[in-house]
Amino acid sequence: MNQQDMAIVKKIFASYYEEADFPIPKIEQREFGFGNIKKIDARHLNFSGVSEFKRYLATNTPLFVSHSTAYYEFPGATPIQKKQWKGADLVFDLDIHAEGKYGAYAKLEEVKNDLIRLVDDFLIGDFGINKNEIILVFSGNRGYHVHVRDPLFLSIGGEERRELVDYIMGQGLDYVQFFAPDDNKRLIGPRPDESGYRGRFARSVIKLIRDKPTAISRLFSKDKNRDFFIGGIEEGNWSKTSLKFNDLVNRFKVVADELPIHSVDTDVGVTQDLSKLIRVPNSIHGETGLVAKIIGDITKFNPWRDAAVKSDRIARIKFIEDVPQLDMVEVGPFKKDSEQKMPQHLAVFFVCKGSAVFVD
Amino acid sequence: MAEGLDFALKYPFSESAREYIKDLSLSERIVDLGVERIKKALSEKSSPRMLLHESDKKDEIASFASARMILGHLRNNFLTNRFAVNESKIIRTQLDRDDEQTINRVGAIFGIVTKSEGKRLLLDLPTYLRYSLRNPHYRLINRKLYSGFVEVTPDEKKRLIEEAVKKHIENIPLVRDPPDLIKQAGQKLLNEIPKSESRIIIKVESHPPCIAKLLEEMKKHNNLPHHARLYLVTYLLAIGINENQITEMFSDLPDFNEKVTRYQVGHIKKKGYNVPTCATVMTYGLCCAVCRIGHPLNWPGLNEKKGEK
Numbered sequence: 001m002n003q004q005d006m007a008i009v010k011k012i013f014a015s016y017y018e019e020a021d022f023p024i025p026k027i028e029q030r031e032f033g034f035g036n037i038k039k040i041d042a043r044h045l046n047f048s049g050v051s052e053f054k055r056y057l058a059t060n061t062p063l064f065v066s067h068s069t070a071y072y073e074f075p076g077a078t079p080i081q082k083k084q085w086k087g088a089d090l091v092f093d094l095d096i097h098a099e100g101k102y103g104a105y106a107k108l109e110e111v112k113n114d115l116i117r118l119v120d121d122f123l124i125g126d127f128g129i130n131k132n133e134i135i136l137v138f139s140g141n142r143g144y145h146v147h148v149r150d151p152l153f154l155s156i157g158g159e160e161r162r163e164l165v166d167y168i169m170g171q172g173l174d175y176v177q178f179f180a181p182d183d184n185k186r187l188i189g190p191r192p193d194e195s196g197y198r199g200r201f202a203r204s205v206i207k208l209i210r211d212k213p214t215a216i217s218r219l220f221s222k223d224k225n226r227d228f229f230i231g232g233i234e235e236g237n238w239s240k241t242s243l244k245f246n247d248l249v250n251r252f253k254v255v256a257d258e259l260p261i262h263s264v265d266t267d268v269g270v271t272q273d274l275s276k277l278i279r280v281p282n283s284i285h286g287e288t289g290l291v292a293k294i295i296g297d298i299t300k301f302n303p304w305r306d307a308a309v310k311s312d313r314i315a316r317i318k319f320i321e322d323v324p325q326l327d328m329v330e331v332g333p334f335k336k337d338s339e340q341k342m343p344q345h346l347a348v349f350f351v352c353k354g355s356a357v358f359v360d
Numbered sequence: 361m362a363e364g365l366d367f368a369l370k371y372p373f374s375e376s377a378r379e380y381i382k383d384l385s386l387s388e389r390i391v392d393l394g395v396e397r398i399k400k401a402l403s404e405k406s407s408p409r410m411l412l413h414e415s416d417k418k419d420e421i422a423s424f425a426s427a428r429m430i431l432g433h434l435r436n437n438f439l440t441n442r443f444a445v446n447e448s449k450i451i452r453t454q455l456d457r458d459d460e461q462t463i464n465r466v467g468a469i470f471g472i473v474t475k476s477e478g479k480r481l482l483l484d485l486p487t488y489l490r491y492s493l494r495n496p497h498y499r500l501i502n503r504k505l506y507s508g509f510v511e512v513t514p515d516e517k518k519r520l521i522e523e524a525v526k527k528h529i530e531n532i533p534l535v536r537d538p539p540d541l542i543k544q545a546g547q548k549l550l551n552e553i554p555k556s557e558s559r560i561i562i563k564v565e566s567h568p569p570c571i572a573k574l575l576e577e578m579k580k581h582n583n584l585p586h587h588a589r590l591y592l593v594t595y596l597l598a599i600g601i602n603e604n605q606i607t608e609m610f611s612d613l614p615d616f617n618e619k620v621t622r623y624q625v626g627h628i629k630k631k632g633y634n635v636p637t638c639a640t641v642m643t644y645g646l647c648c649a650v651c652r653i654g655h656p657l658n659w660p661g662l663n664e665k666k667g668e669k
Contacts, residue, residue: 127485128508152486160489163645167500172643177502196505 005351005358006036010061012348013284016291016309017057022050022282023294025149029071029086033277034062035286040277046076063286063352066277069147071154080275087154088274090161092118092168095143095265101353102324104142105303109328112298114263115144122168122261123148126196138307140285140292143265145278158272165272170260175201179238179249187245189238197259204255206230216251217243284309289348304329308345315347316340317356369417370454371466372424373528381422390419391541394426395549398439401446402553426542432535434546438581439553441614444529445583452522463518470524474517475509481517482509491520491527494585494645526583560609562601568659569649570641571595578612587644589613593628594635595656603629 001009024030027050033043041062047053057065068075069091073084096104096111115136123129123146133150166172178198179189190198192206205216209230213220219241220226232240241248279285279292293307318339325332334340334350339359350356368377384390411417424447431440455463467473472491474481488510492498504511512520535542564575574592577584584592589610596606603625610621637655641647653659 125507126505128506152484156486156489159494160486163489163492163500166642166645170501171647172496172499172501172645194504195507196503197501198504 001351001354002357006063008358009063009286009289009348009351012289012309012311012344013063014058014061016284017054017061020054020057020282022053022280024050024053024067024280026071027053027067029073029075031068031070031072031075031083031275031277032280033066033068034060035064035066036062039064039286040066043277044076044078057283063284065280065283067280069276069278070274085274088276090148090150090153090156090164091276091278092146092148092165093139093143093265094118094146094261094263095139096263098142100324101355102326105326105328108143108303111143111263112301114261115146115298118146118168118261118264121200126167127153127164129153135281136295136298137279137281138290138293138295138301138303140279140283140290140307141288143263144295145281145292147278147281158274161274162272165264168261168264170197173197173256173260175252175256175259176249179245181245185239186237187239187248188236189233191236192234200259201252201256202233204259205252206233208255215254217241219243287352289345289352304345309348311344313344314341315344316359317342317347317350318359319350319356321355323350323355365414365417367462367465368421369411370458371451371469372421373525374466374469377421377424380418381425384418384422386422386426386539386541388541390422391426391430391545393419393423394428394430395545397423397427398430398443398549399552401443402439426545428529428532429535429538429542430546430549432532433538433542434550435534436550438612438614439549440532441530441581441583444526445615447529448522448526451525452518455518455521460514463514463521467517467521467524470521470528472517472521472524474512477506480511481514482506483512483517483520484509488512488520491523493519493523495587496643496645499643499645560612561605562596562599566661567595568651568653568656570646571656573648574646578609581612581614583614585644588646589624590628590633591636591641591644591646593625594633597625597629598635598657599662 028046028048030046031043032045032047032053033040034045035041043066047056068088070083070088071086073086075083077083094111094115096107098104098107119134119136123134124131129148129150133148135147135149137145137147139145175197178201179187182188190202192199192202194202208215209220209226213226220229225241229241232238238248239245243251281292281294284291289309290303290307291309293301293303295301295306316339319334319336322336323332323334329346331342331346334355340356347356347358351358364376365380368374368380371377409420411420427443431443434440451466455466458466464473470491471487472483473487474483476482485505485508488503489500492500496502498516500510538546560575560579562575564572564579567575571592574584574588578592593606596609597603601609603622606625607618607622610616610625611618635656636644638647638651638653641656651659
């Protein structure tokens with residue numbers, strides 16, 4: 001982004017920040033980091049309250065705004081040991097990996113399903129975290145963040161957090177061990193009313209056999225076979241079928257593979273790193289101009305409608321590279337050197353992505 | 361009162377132990393007992409002493425406190441961790457002899473409070489994570505989880521308490537300016553023990569992150585879980601380190617026992633156990649980076665360095 005464009009973008013951001021709402025718990029205990037060139041050019045900053053923070057944003061308007069997941073006694077102190085760590089939110093990062101500069105945006109919808117499963121099945125269901133202590137946030141770019149502020153989990157260390165991520169990602173999950181033959185030569189396995197992976201596995205098998213019986217075996221296309229088998233599973237008896245035990249268990253691999261959540265990102269150590277800075281919910285992501293919006297109802301969330309900085313203005317931009325068609329906003333494709341008029345938030349998006357420049 | 365004193369004697373980190381010794385002043389005898397207590401950890405004599413007199417019992421409790429002061433002053437990882445291992449093992453034998461009520465009382469000191477649901481014993485997830493061991497048996501994925509509670513057996517509960525005691529002792533706060541008695545005892549102790557220089561003979565940074573981390577832990581005289589040791593031995597054997605050298609390296613560990621180590625290293629070699637794949641290392645809970653090499657021996661540059669020390 002050139003200097004001129006950055007000034008225009010920052011003006012738009014600044015006007016948003018005047019009105020923005022920042023529900024940041026214990027803001028005075030958090031470290032802040034800001035960036036224009038990189039995502040974080042400066043860190044170790046701290047604020048006494050939201051109004052001071054908002055004043056800073058209105059005056060300086062950085063392109064990237066992050067705060068620590070951690071709470072500190074002295075958030076502004078350096079080096080980090082002097083901050084005195086008091087605890088940290090548990091944060092999960094669901095990231096979309098896709099080809100090309102614009103590939104990920106089409107998949108924002110797909111990953112919602114993982115997000116819902118992460119929250120409902122894992123965080124609330126398995127970990128027992130209170131729903132009110134969880135917020136879902138659009139990352140402002142290619143994914144979603146989940147912030148967990150349950151007091152019971154704030155003090156757990158990096159290794160413990162890693163253990164939670166491994167659990168969610170199914171590291172070391174061996175569903176074959178769910179099964180064992182009993183003395184009466186019955187195959188005993190998980191029941192659908194069990195908790196954790198076992199219960200989820202049983203429920204998923206039942207669902208699959210009901211929805212798509214032949215996915216496991218052609219035997220189950222007959223109502224009688226199917227109902228008999230499912231009736232057994234409900235009591236933890238998986239032998240009510242003529243299929244051989246080993247064969248049967250092997251056929252369930254497709255189900256087991258789908259149980260973990262694969263889009264949780266562990267590479268960046270968001271969950272594990274206890275001094276990590278994360279995009280401030282409701283701040284703008286400088287690579288897209290989209291707000292890292294706190295999400296109310298994930299099923300209805302549409303970033304282009306709900307996370308855009310709204311304006312009636314139309315802006316003129318000139319593309320400096322080819323941009324493919326973007327189905328989710330129904331624009332494009334755009335050719336290099338072509339000039340276009342479009343709603344301001346889309347213009348800002350292409351400028352922030354480095355694909356276009358403003359034309360006065 | 362007598363029963364209370366015995367509880368305090370067995371569990372010297374408890375509040376009631378602190379109560380008993382709060383009026384005692386630091387004496388040469390108490391410091392000497394503290395030194396002895398640390399030395400006992402070095403010689404692996406883990407049996408508690410039989411004491412009859414109340415004053416002896418109180419002194420013994422105080423010796424735990426003075427030992428902690430000495431260790432907090434010395435900040436010697438080897439000594440501290442060795443002490444932590446030994447004391448937590450003693451605690452485990454005590455727990456095995458004690459009744460459920462006492463076990464609950466000790467567990468509560470570390471927040472290990474289980475609730476019973478039918479036949480099940482349930483422990484809250486954050487506490488479970490804090491004290492669970494890094495091995496497949498204790499990994500969350502292999503546990504029964506009920507909405508924030510992990511099912512544990514009575515035996516596992518005792519194991520978690522043992523681990524909590526160990527962690528508690530390992531995290532001895534720094535004692536900046538201790539009384540002279542402590543300083544002198546510390547100095548004397550340092551002179552008496554063998555130098556605890558690391559015996560790691562390979563370059564830590566030329567190995568995969570998970571191996572490097574284990575070696576670093578060992579250098580710091582921190583304990584390693586069973587699977588970590590197994591992994592390390594198979595790896596070291598595979599890159600050409602011999603049995604003697606490996607046994608020597610393992611003497612950095614706080615619970616080192618030469619005979620046992622030599623036997624186990626020899627056993628692993630004889631059986632020809634393979635170096636586990638990355639996937640297996642992951643299930644051990646030992647993977648700490650994303651190097652995508654599939655197998656630890658695929659670590660770049662390792663082949664040229666094979667056998668190099």
